[in-house]
Amino acid sequence: MPKLIKTGTGEKLTRQREAVLGVIREREDHPTANDIFEAARRRLPGISYATVYNSLRFLREAGLVHEIKFGDSASRYDRETDRHDHALCSQCGKLVDFDLPQAAELMKAAARRSKFKPESVHLTLKGVCPDCCA
Amino acid sequence: MPKLIKTGTGEKLTRQREAVLGVIREREDHPTANDIFEAARRRLPGISYATVYNSLRFLREAGLVHEIKFGDSASRYDRETDRHDHALCSQCGKLVDFDLPQAAELMKAAARRSKFKPESVHLTLKGVCPDCCA
DNA sequence: TTGAGATTTAGACTAACTCTAAATCATAGG
DNA sequence: CCTATGATTTAGAGTTAGTCTAAATCTCAA
Known part of the structure; x- marks a missing residue:
């Protein structure tokens, strides 16, 4: 269903990445990587912390999620990818x-x-x- | 010379704080806390890392320096305190x-x-x- | 001169990532 | 169906930037 913008060899929307994307898409708010990790673990109990970060980088580079960085504390992630x-x-x-x-x-x-x-x-x-x- | 905006008991522009302020004032660029620590140590060899952070908080709260936080890497400090x-x-x-x-x-x-x-x-x-x- | 509070110090600690190397997975070729 | 090659995932160690702590030091009014 989600269109991959990013091409290049071997960059797939795997089960783990889909879980991470799913978590972000179903939330109204702007979760941190840690929030996402906790929620993703409910869908995919074995998923690791590093994979959540890897997935977030992948999804960001693919243009599927938006990362918000205020200097304060942790980055937040946003399903809205249009400029705002x-x-x-x-x-x-x-x-x-x-x-x-x-x-x-x-x-x-x-x-x-x-x-x-x-x-x-x-x-x-x-x-x-x-x-x-x- | 610098006017203290902040009042309240015991909030002085000490030697260490003055050194930190001096470093920021004499630079054209936007140094990080670590840059400031290194430069301040040249003026006041014994100054500690923690004191630089304490001083930066003090100077920021006193309105004497401006802190810039992009999510990427370290905060930077700016002598320009007007809105910009x-x-x-x-x-x-x-x-x-x-x-x-x-x-x-x-x-x-x-x-x-x-x-x-x-x-x-x-x-x-x-x-x-x-x-x-x- | 004293002592109460402010400040500084060294170094331990924390949060939020990032890196590493081994294990696992997916799939194209045989 | 096998296999092997490269992508991906994993656990956990490492890094960075900054905060916290408690003891030492300084300051200054009484």
């Missing part, structure tokens, strides 16, 4: 996806200012989420 | 500061989309720096 931005709640730590429609112009403006040849932009909003505001 | 954005070269890894004048509106737009009460925005451009472009 993140809002991080300063109270509860919740991470929410959103998309800024003006992203393309934004990238151009940032490129003009920095003199870089642009490849991608990512915006992070820090603030208080609706739940914590209430 | 970063461009990261995908070829050579160089990190450059720039400022987007429309940041305030941007924050509002992001807040609208995400429904968060905004506190700060940060934008990261990935691309190729002028040196690598040439």
